[in-house]
């Protein structure tokens with residue numbers, strides 16, 4: 001177990017320095033936040049899960065402020081949509097450079113607000129840099145198709161146009177990467193982005209926005225391309241209901257997504273939803289167990305179990321279950337839990353007390369269902385960090401896939417079940433409401449192909465011999481069923497941020513009608 005390296009005062013000073021380095025006028029914001037707090041006006045309080053304590057209050061955006069932010073974005077759209085896409089790419093290229101320059105500052109803020117280890121925090125910032133690269137390339141490849149027309153002297157083709165202001169509602173666990181997946185693509189596609197970050201992570205959002213605004217200024221882009229709004233569910237709802245926002249991209253819980261989806265559908269807007277995951281790995285008899293153990297532990301315990309791609313279920317063939325479990329219990333027993341900035345730390349804190357309560361409740365339900373906690377589950381560093389929530393990641397052997405196993409609990413709890421037949425394993429795997437990420441560990445080519453086939457895993461991410469988390473940005477990211485169906489980041493995800501126009505052009509002197517219709 002690792003102790004605390006720094007107290008709240010030192011963490012606050014480091015965060016302030018990082019914010020100033022990124023160009024955020026944080027001293028003014030802090031003064032405003034304190035004034036708002038003492039006047040009883042709404043605030044968003046920056047805090048750190050590392051000690052569990054508050055850092056300072058920031059002013060929340062008022063309803064007028066949210067409406068004004070959308071208005072600004074609408075104004076920017078009028079200019080940005082006719083700016084050539086490769087020129088829009090310059091802005092994202094500059095943003096990528098600024099992110100590289102401020103990688104340490106941004107990673108420090110991610111560690112402060114989410115409690116990620118420096119390596120994982122840097123990885124998240126790297127994900128932003130990578131997606132900027134992808135978007136810059138895309139800015140010259142927003143291509144439509146030309147289809148053969150059935151009529152002589154006609155051309156049939158499609159053109160992709162900018163859509164309009166995009167609202168991005170992001171979650172605490174990837175406070176900057178998910179914004180960048182959306183905004184780097186949206187910006188090259190010609191769309192401004194109004195961002196509402198999680199209330200738990202306002203500082204990383206302020207830093208990214210300051211850098212994006214700087215990139216926009218330096219490129220001569222219009223003002224209002226990247227407005228930020230801070231606040232709670234009311235602020236999110238206002239954005240979601242604003243008819244000037246044609247696309248809402250939201251990451252978070254299933255109930256949130258259900259509400260957002262219905263509201264946006266009611267006004268015929270579009271949504272891109274990234275909701276819960278209940279990700280599972282199958283460990284087959286032929287699995288390379290060294291590799292499987294490493295893949296499983298990173299996916300299940302990394303980021304303290306707080307990725308939407310976190311491994312939550314394990315289906316192990318009964319012939320290898322005892323050996324795999326013994327190895328997992330041994331590795332889990334020596335996982336370094338504590339201040340993420342401590343030397344060697346691999347597991348930081350849970351984001352907030354309610355995450356710990358959810359973990360305790362899930363463990364109690366699992367025990368009631370006949371589950372046996374093989375290792376972990378207990379809270380640690382209670383005296384040293386009473387307001388924080390550090391826990392030992394848990395492995396729980398379950399007799400069956402009961403309701404608690406079918407529920408996503410955003411904490412490091414890995415439920416293990418055994419199987420004897422791959423068909424049976426796939427059926428159990430797919431028998432959950434969520435459908436984000438999945439993996440099989442096998443050296444058998446037939447099993448691997450079956451896993452990826454139409455009657456295999458029903459998830460959006462289907463891996464072989466790697467864990468469920470840590471996707472690269474080049475692929476489309478997202479999942480099926482209650483995960484929401486959205487796809488972000490790589491491949492052709494950019495299409496969600498554009499509208500398609502089908503063009504038929506007649507360059508003949510005749511007017512033949514389609515389908516051979518005769519109209520006199």
Ligand code: UN1
Nearest residue numbers: 174307308309469470471
């Ligand atoms: C999330 O948890 O919301 O695949 C995103 C991963 C990361 C992104 C996770 N690249 O684990």
